Amino acid sequence: MKRRWIVATALVVTLTGAAWGLKAAMQARCWAFGAPVLCRIESDEKLVALSFDDGPTRAGLDAILPVLAKHGARATFFVIGAEVESYPDGVRRIAAAGHEVGNHSFDHRRMISPFSTAYRDALAHTDRAIAAAGAPQPKLFRPPYGIKFTGLARALDGKTIAMWDFEEPVARPGGARAYADAVVAAARPGSIILIHPMYASRTIEREALPHVLTGLKSRGFRIVTVSDLAARGRADAISRR
Numbered sequence: 001m002k003r004r005w006i007v008a009t010a011l012v013v014t015l016t017g018a019a020w021g022l023k024a025a026m027q028a029r030c031w032a033f034g035a036p037v038l039c040r041i042e043s044d045e046k047l048v049a050l051s052f053d054d055g056p057t058r059a060g061l062d063a064i065l066p067v068l069a070k071h072g073a074r075a076t077f078f079v080i081g082a083e084v085e086s087y088p089d090g091v092r093r094i095a096a097a098g099h100e101v102g103n104h105s106f107d108h109r110r111m112i113s114p115f116s117t118a119y120r121d122a123l124a125h126t127d128r129a130i131a132a133a134g135a136p137q138p139k140l141f142r143p144p145y146g147i148k149f150t151g152l153a154r155a156l157d158g159k160t161i162a163m164w165d166f167e168e169p170v171a172r173p174g175g176a177r178a179y180a181d182a183v184v185a186a187a188r189p190g191s192i193i194l195i196h197p198m199y200a201s202r203t204i205e206r207e208a209l210p211h212v213l214t215g216l217k218s219r220g221f222r223i224v225t226v227s228d229l230a231a232r233g234r235a236d237a238i239s240r241r
């Protein structure tokens with residue numbers, strides 16, 4: 001009887017550990033099953049990439065694009081295919097302003113399939129929406145919630161998985177200024193910074209952006225797209241941890 005309990009406990013511990021390990025692997029910042037990942041790019045230059053996820057929305061772009069233009073900054077927007085279809089002019093505005101458009105799935109569902117078909121359909125559908133809106137084909141894919149599983153690598157069709165090395169603060173008791181200070185302080189040469197400024201609840205992110213850009217520039221950083229950052233970084237030093 002006692003022996004049976006020991007075996008059952010060992011089994012539960014093993015399965016829990018395996019599930020935890022699998023979850024950690026699926027959410028890894030700089031690693032994916034069978035595909036390289038950009039998360040931070042070693043660079044001798046003080047370059048940093050700002051990446052804006054979700055949408056696009058009219059309110060988000062109205063707030064963001066003029067600030068980027070004022071600072072001569074080029075950013076990367078990871079857009080959701082379904083939202084591109086309902087607001088194609090958003091992608092046109094992003095591309096016309098010289099920013100990069102990345103693929104962020106069709107409907108922002110958690111993509112946890114071991115098969116490539118689901119990924120392939122979602123990526124292709126979003127690519128078609130982006131092309132129909134008049135922007136170049138995305139070179140980058142950012143998985144919703146940063147979750148990647150085995151089916152993704154075979155569906156990338158030449159795209160690179162783009163993650164990040166710093167995500168905006170979740171708790172922001174100090175308002176826009178404290179949020180901006182946290183983002184600026186976290187930047188390192190070659191950083192890819194993730195910001196969610198598109199939806200109505202994200203007023204702090206939008207209010208903080210001018211301070212983020214001023215702060216990064218005062219630290220000597222130039223803001224470039226993720227693809228520009230990858231191209232200028234040392235190819236042998238792209239983080240694949």
Ligand SMILES: [Zn+2]
Nearest residue numbers: 053054144145
């Ligand atoms: Zn997202």
